[in-house]
Amino acid sequence: MEPETLASLTERGLIARLRPHLATRPDVLLGAGDDCALVRPPAPGEALVLKSDPVICGRHFLPDTEPRRIGHKALGRVLSDFAAMGAEPRWGLIDFSAPPDTPAETAEQIYEGIHALAERYGVAITGGDTTAADTLSLHVFVAGAVPEGKALLRSAAEPGDSLYVTGLLGRSYESGHHLDFEPRIAVGRWLRERGIRCAIDISDGLASELWHLAEESGVRLFLIAPAVPLSPVCEAMPDALAHALTDGEDFELLFTVPPDDIRFLPDFLHAFPEIPCTPVGIVGERLAGGRVTYGSGDGGTLLPRGGFDHFVTALAGHA
């Protein structure tokens, strides 16, 4: 017997097959199956949090990537953004596109990868869309909540704060980390509850995210380059630091800690003994437009923005 493909199954058959893989939660009033999903909104005093992200074959994973890991990454990328705000993800929609000859089993395994991660963080998958396309891709949309006025923001760095990063950076592709990473939801929540105000997730590379923080907060950042924590795969390479600064897809958190919070690091290590947490710089003076420098000398050296720019990188790939 021919293995079932998406074309032989039809869109309707595919959805019927995927429905058992959709995680749910008690505040879902109407899940997948009608024109829209209906859920009970966040409580008064909470902000509604919205975010979407794609994963596209050839850009975010390769044709031979294990389907479960594709699903994990598709949801994980969005959850990493929720982590960076200290927010709680609650409901997800999945737009799934694939060539018609894709085995139905591949689609199921992708959804299993999504489901396993969704269950771990209490996210219900409440709908989405399936379409034929030349390229396999997923676009994941998540809605959730955060106490109003408490979200960690890119714009909240204050002069005198210290800069910290979680985890070890660089060579996420070689190590497979970009497919396996655990979104830092628990860390983000803990930071928010402790009163931390400023964070961003490292998706485009540390250098790029430092620039985002500097620009959005309107401050100068001083990077302590030798302090940047290198992943083992990265450490073994020439230009290890450049990789750690610009490779992207680390999905760690970069955040700031006020100068008087001297118990921060021991408390963090007590709460998350398995997660490295490293001071990598300080926030300097207010400066319209922002700036990131490293090293000594008069004002230091301007840090190249570098990082993973989706359109430029694609062009390089075509050259």
Add this chain to the structure above:
Amino acid sequence: MEPETLASLTERGLIARLRPHLATRPDVLLGAGDDCALVRPPAPGEALVLKSDPVICGRHFLPDTEPRRIGHKALGRVLSDFAAMGAEPRWGLIDFSAPPDTPAETAEQIYEGIHALAERYGVAITGGDTTAADTLSLHVFVAGAVPEGKALLRSAAEPGDSLYVTGLLGRSYESGHHLDFEPRIAVGRWLRERGIRCAIDISDGLASELWHLAEESGVRLFLIAPAVPLSPVCEAMPDALAHALTDGEDFELLFTVPPDDIRFLPDFLHAFPEIPCTPVGIVGERLAGGRVTYGSGDGGTLLPRGGFDHFVTALAGHA
């Protein structure tokens, strides 16, 4: 000078260029630019409504489609689903993928098309993602609200109700309607406020949507085939009725009216004098699994499901 492309502009430059095109609203706490968007959630007593839909070059529009109309369709498809629930769309996210050599102006015009429609219905565009890809596509996510317990549902058809459709059906591609349609937001809201309980939007073809209603409500539907309102382009063709039943992308509403609501049609025509509204059948007895029939004879003739199935159609296109 070379015209600017997405690659020469970079993702960041593109976003800076698109930001002025993003509609907003007063309940947006934090728009595009941070890890997630933050908005004030629906009030107590309202359900949060969630929906996503893609438009993909070669499937939902052609390479030479005018960019503004691509944008209009991308948001319009999702708004049509909100209309079918009588819901109010409030906040949208746009995932935009395009080849790096796409002119920056094309991207801008697509966003202008989105923006014009978003403004008309009070939808804020609060973020999204831009990525290079081989194919131009947009995935639009919208969140909004509807009074809890009042959403129009596919599952709410009752024996004895009449079936109605708005507008004229068939040949949406030939007429360009699939790029120009006005989502029936105002009609959906009016139906909800009048106490109508059951609706679905016609995206995959009337036949397919009748089957969805029948199955989700667990009823038999009797279609009055000669009553199906044909668009002028459709009317002129052989097999006009087959086209009106199965072509898809009409983005009209199919809904049910209780038998005692004898003022319904005059009231509708008074409220929406420009919009055709046609009775096309009745809801028969409860029947597990549902059924749609037409014509006379013992139980009538089973209506083929037909309709626009994304995976099957794609396969036919490859044959």
